[in-house]
Amino acid sequence: MPAYRAPVEDTLFVLNDVFKYERYNNLPGFSDASPDIVEAVLREAARMAEEVFFPLNQSGDREGCTRNDDGSVTTPKGFREAFEQYKEAGWMGLAFDPEYGGQGLPYVLHSAIGEYFSSANMAFAMYPGLTQGAMAAIREHGNDKQKQTFLPKMVEGRWTGTMNLTEPHCGTDLGLLRTKAVPQGDGSYRISGQKIFISAGEHDMSENIIHLVLARIEGAPEGTKGISLFIVPKFLVNEDGSVGERNGVTCGSIEEKMGIHANSTCVMNYDDATGYLIGEENKGLRAMFVMMNEARLGVGLQGLSISEVAYQNAVAYAKERIQGRALTGPAAPDRKADPIIVHPDVRRNLMTIRAFNEAGRAFLIWAALKSDVAHRSDNAEERELSQEMMGLLTPVIKGVLTDKGFEHAVMAQQVFGGHGYIEEHGMSQYVRDARITMIYEGANGIQALDLVGRKLPMNGGRAVQAFFKEVGEFCEENRNDESMSFFTKHLKKGLNDLQQATMWFVQNAMAKPDNAGAGSHDYMHLFGLVTLGYMWGLQAKTAQERLAAGDEARKAFLEAKLATARFFMERIMPETSAHLARISAGADSMMALPEDSF
Template identity: 85%
Template sequence: MPVYRAPVDDTLFVLNDVLKYERYNNLPGFSDATPDIVEAVLREAARMAEEVFFPLNQSGDQEGCVRHEDSSVTTPKGFKEAFEQYKEAGWMGLAFDPEYGGQGLPYTLHSAIGEYFSSANMAFAMYPGLTQGAMAAIHVHGSDEQKQQFLPKMVEGTWTGTMNLTEPHCGTDLGLLRTKAVPQKDGSYKISGQKIFISAGEHDMSENIIHLVLARIEGAPEGVKGISLFIVPKFLVGEDGSVGERNGVACGSIEEKMGIHANSTCVMNYDDATGYLIGEEHKGLKAMFVMMNEARLGVGLQGLSIAEVAYQNAVTYAKERLQGRALSGAKEPEKKADPIIVHPDVRRNLMTVRAFNEAARAFILWAALKSDVAHRSEDGTDRELSEDMMGLLTPVIKGVLTDKGFDHAVMAQQMYGGHGYIEEHGMSQYVRDARIAMIYEGANGIQALDLVGRKLPANGGRAVQAFFKEVGDFCEENRGDENLAFFTKHLKKGLNDLQAATMWFVQNAMAKPDNAGAGSHDYMHLFGLVALGYMWALQAKAANEKIAAGANGDAQFLDSKLTTARFFMERVMPETSAHLARISSGADTMMAMPAEAF
């Protein structure tokens, strides 16, 4: 049977010692998040993840969701009760605006507990995750009336939310969208069309589902410039907030999927459903991107979450499974064989996954802290810098962390040999669940193109230059520290490769755009390696400082942290050179063959 234990101590190390979280207590919400409160919140989230959500993960995968003749959907056994506990504990509104019932705590804390919930049960965590994204979009672009009408019930968890973009004929290219919106005399619209792949589109865990739907108002311009966003509730809502009659929206079917079986991924049919414009006409994509960007950060978090729980199970198995003898001589001679964790290739797999997980956790929390500054700081310069950084890093977080999350779920599965291919041990589910994260909320190839084509040149390259400066300054400031010299040397080499790749695009992609497309995937991963390497350098600095101060009983934890940091720099960071070489080769060979030759 699978196991899971939330990595609370590692989260606390990142927040307290690496990011020095308390320095931000001048921001709204941070003064309430004292170290004691943060630890208490993390440990309660860990308890709920381990005791409530995790036991439903394997059974939920096996049972799946069921659609009934009346188009209603029931979730797996225990899910409704678990959601009720989630709702009653107030997790939905942890970081949301107190004006609408939220607790106003930092988004950074929300991200930390989000890892635990997704590791414990990714399919379950998607139900509140989609709701929180819908809440964010309504909060930013909704009218005061819409915010008062919908947000309090969503913050409570009494109502949930979805996002509806994809149609059978269009996914990435939303300019092809056909769902139509017909204006009504009362100011509402009649929405008609079909949406597919709608996560949590129909279920039995909330009283109402608030769908955010992209549609084209009759007579609107073609392409993405003619798209608007609408609030379409499952049940119409009265002026007093009461739930009324059923709207013209129904689940046509549940998608048969490779993984996340316990999440009801629906085909949604809109038949003259009543909808309400959110934001401006023809500006729907801008409004939806508030939700999409939040979702992309959440999906990046899923990559880490699955890699973490898969790693924990692989370690447990590697310590117990007896096969062969250590190359250097028997380690447990009283037994017929040694546990497989003695073998270097097993260690290579486990250390690779661990080195990713601990850096990715720091990267997610570092980025979440930037988001908090962007949304809460009164300093315009700090807000601008943080917004720039978030825009730049969102495709890196989504693309790199989900690519590697899947790769590392596979590596963890490999530790089981044939048993990893058998459903009983649960590793197959982690591989299946992790695979979708590379696809939804913008396939990773699109994330790479977004990074190279839009985010790098934005504002004259202001964001990427700020990132280069931050990492470069760290290397320079710590160059004389003999305890950090090893880390800064490898980090600086990776940064040099990233800067060289960036300059290559400047010199070769404008005249020949295929060069940018051909190198975009490698560039995204090169950027991710430097970001993760920076996180390791920051963690190594914090670990050395704690050791110098006496370690405070954490000597083994800190020594392990430094060993893992060295492994990353020795065995993973050198991949930046390969990425640079591939980027610099250009697009000629890639684009040379005519399509009919494939």
């Protein structure tokens, strides 16, 4: 049976020691969350993840969701009760505006506990996760009445939310969208069409479900310029805010999926459903992208979450499973064989996953702090640059962390050998669940194209130049520190490769766009490696400082940090050279084969 323990100590190390959380006390919400409050929140989230959500993970996967004859959906046993505990604890509104009933605490805290919940039960965590994205879109683009009508009950958890983009004939290319909206003269619209792959589209855990639906108003321009966004509640809302009659939206079926069986991924049918325009006509994508960007950060977090829980179980198994002898001689001479953790190839798997997890956690916390600055700082220039940096980092977080999350779930499964292929041990579920993260909220190939085609050149490349400057200055400041030179040498080499790749695009992609497309995946992962390397540089420096200060209580923890940092720099960081070589090869060989030769 699998197990899970939330990595609270590592989260606290990154927040307090590496990023000096208290430096952000000038931002709204941070002064209300002192370090002792932060630790208490993390430990309570860890308890709920371990004791409430995790025990439902395997059973929920086996049972799945059930669509009933009336179109309603029943979630697996225990999910309603778990959601009630989630709701009563106030987790839904932890970082949301107090004006609508939220607690207004930092987004970075919301992000940190989100890892625990997703590790414990990814399918369950998707229900509130989609709701929080819908809340963000309504807050940013809804009118006052919409905000007052929907947000307080969503923050409370009484109502949940979804987003409806994909249709049977169109996924990424939303310009092909067919769902239509017909004005009714009273400010409402009649929405008709079908949406697929709608996570949490129908379930039994909330009183109402608030769907955010992309549709085209009759007579609107073709393509993406004619798309609007609508609020379409499952139940209409009466003037007094109470739940009214059923709207014309139903679950046609539940998708038969590879994983996340406990999340109700639905085909949604809209038959003259009443909807309300949110934001401006024909500007729906702008409003939806608030939700999409929130979701992409959440999906990147899912990649890390699955990698972490898979790693924990692989380590436990490697310590228990005896097989063969260490190459250097018996490690456990009193036993018939040694535990497999003595074997270098098993260590290769475990260290690779560990090095990613600890750097990925720092990456997400670093990005979440930038999001807090972007939304809470009273300095306009600081807000703008942080927002641009978030735009740059979002496709890297989504694409790299989910690619690696799936890869590491497979590596962890490999540690179990044949037992990893057996459902009882739980590793198969992690592999199956992790696979969707590379696909939904914009497939990772799209994330790579977004990074290269849109985010790099934005505002003259200001964000990427700021990133280069920050990493470069870190290397320069620590270059002459003997204890840090090993780390900065490898990080600087990776940064140089990233800068060369960026310049290669500048010189070769405009005249031949296929060069950008052919190199985009490698560039995204090259960028991710340098970012993770920077996270390891920061953690290594902090660990050395704490050891020098005599932090005996965490000596083993800090020494493990340094050992893992060295592994990353020696064994993983050199991959930047391979990415650069592939980028520099251009598109010719990739595009040379005629279509009919495939």
